[in-house]
Amino acid sequence: MTAADADADDISDVLHRVLDMAMRFKLQPDIFRERLPPERIRDMLVVDLPREASSLGALLESFEKTILPLCKNEASPRFLGFGDTGDDPASLVGGVLGLFTQQNLINQSFDAPSATFVEIAVLRWLRDLVGYDNPAVADIHTVWDAGGVITHGGTTSNATAMMLAREHKAPGTMHEGVRNPGDFRVIVPREIGHYSIKSALNWIGVGDQAIEVDTHGFRYDLAALERAVHDNRGRIMAVIAYAGDSRTQTVEHLRRVRDIVRALDSRIWLHVDACWGLVAAFSNQLCHLLDGVTEFDSVTVDPHKVMAVPYSLSALLVREPASLRAVSSYSDLIMQEDYAFGQVTPFIGTKGWLSLKLWMMMLSHGRTGLAALAEQRVDKARRFAALLDEHPRLMRLHDPELAAVAFVYLPSDICPVPPLPDEQIARINAVNQRLHDRILADGTWHLHQFTLPDDHARLRAGATLYPLRFMANNPRTTDTHMADVIDYITTLGGNLEGDIR
Ligand SMILES: Cc1ncc(COP(=O)(O)O)c(C=O)c1O
Incomplete structure (x- = not known):
């Protein structure tokens, strides 16, 4: 049975029950209603598929009784941990509509006629917040004019940034393969960087090329940074700065890092991981923390970490929109059209309408609401x-x-x-x-x-x-x-x- 041949009223009833159950879950004061050791949960849930069908009602009942109580509720007021609450009302609405509309952001014309332009609008709002220039709307003729890509998380966004850095250092590597891995070194701050950069270097075939530089007060020791850039001159493809490291959310002195690196080498790709630091861009009182960010070549932002948007949603923004051409894919099967995002999202083919959650959230808060949230x-x-x-x-x-x-x-x-x-x-x-x-x-x-x-x-x-x-x-x-x-x-x-x- 599909949604099309079921009775619409029945489906609608079930969905209302689902929403009521989901809201009760979000509003429960507890993080967990029940805790069990992993093996108990394994033995309860990892079972063979029964021969007989189950009714939706019975499935819902069993889910509510056995699975939901074990789920973590990040919206509990006692959840003071990793991540955000994922309970912004407008973004929940966007999430539900994103599921129902089943748009595929791989293509525009037949897959995501309007969704593609919602995604472009959201990318431009994010660019605007961090301070990157946007071309005039009438000049957006292709996805390479959008200035960024929506991805499933900071890890994918950072990995895409590392591919851009590699292509910038040695154009054509994507097609010809990596020749001299030692020429693709990447500078990261010691012990406070996020593992996604080192993993990305492994995934894109350059190997273990991270050079860890000492820190002081959770920022680069600038003298050590200068020495590292100097000592490895010609062999560095990127320097990573954290606008909000994963642990203390300290924001790097971006302008100083940029000045040191650029004084020694104008070709190094400068990447900011602002998964956490995006929040500073919302407020006039806080945006001074990001001074210098617009001089960096790319910025990762993670709305699912700082904007109460349900998982998952990240974006990679690039200073020069056309730079994304260097990591684009072409296929004669699909995506032969100007506004097909599938061309510019390495690792991702079919992609749901993730950006609708953020579109709803940002419009429902406006710039003033975002500033208040940050402050x-x-x-x-x-x-x-x-x-x-x-x-x-x-x-x-x-x-x-x-x-x-x-x-x-x-x-x-x-x-x-x-x-x-x-x-x-x-x-x-x-x-x-x-x-x-x-x-x-x-x-x-x-x-x-x-x-x-x-x-x-x-x-x-x-x-x-x-x-x-x-x-x-x-x-x-x-x-x-x-x-x-x-x-x-x-x-x-x-x-x-x-x-x-
Ligand atoms: C600074 C930073 N960058 C990247 C990531 C990876 O993000 P995601 O888990 O969304 O892939 C994280 C996750 O905690 C992070 O803290």
């Missing part, structure tokens, strides 16, 4: 930082620039006067790792954990720490929640620390 998040992060500073057992590891605040719980026997010896760093890490395990197992709150160099020397310069991280992206998280999570962490830490030596 509220940054303000909330600062209020959380102030709460941490009042607590003797909590230490934050950086000044928040965007929405992230990384901090550690300090066991009561440790006096945090740097530099701490190895055994005290190890104890702090062990307690914080145990704390995080317990937080995840409880499932009442969610905070992220990762390794982080102590780049501000709060405990000891160069030490690797295992902090907890608060994220201020969730509009449902109030000041009371912030005070509550601090109580929860310090009580749990106090109970655990005696067990860990």
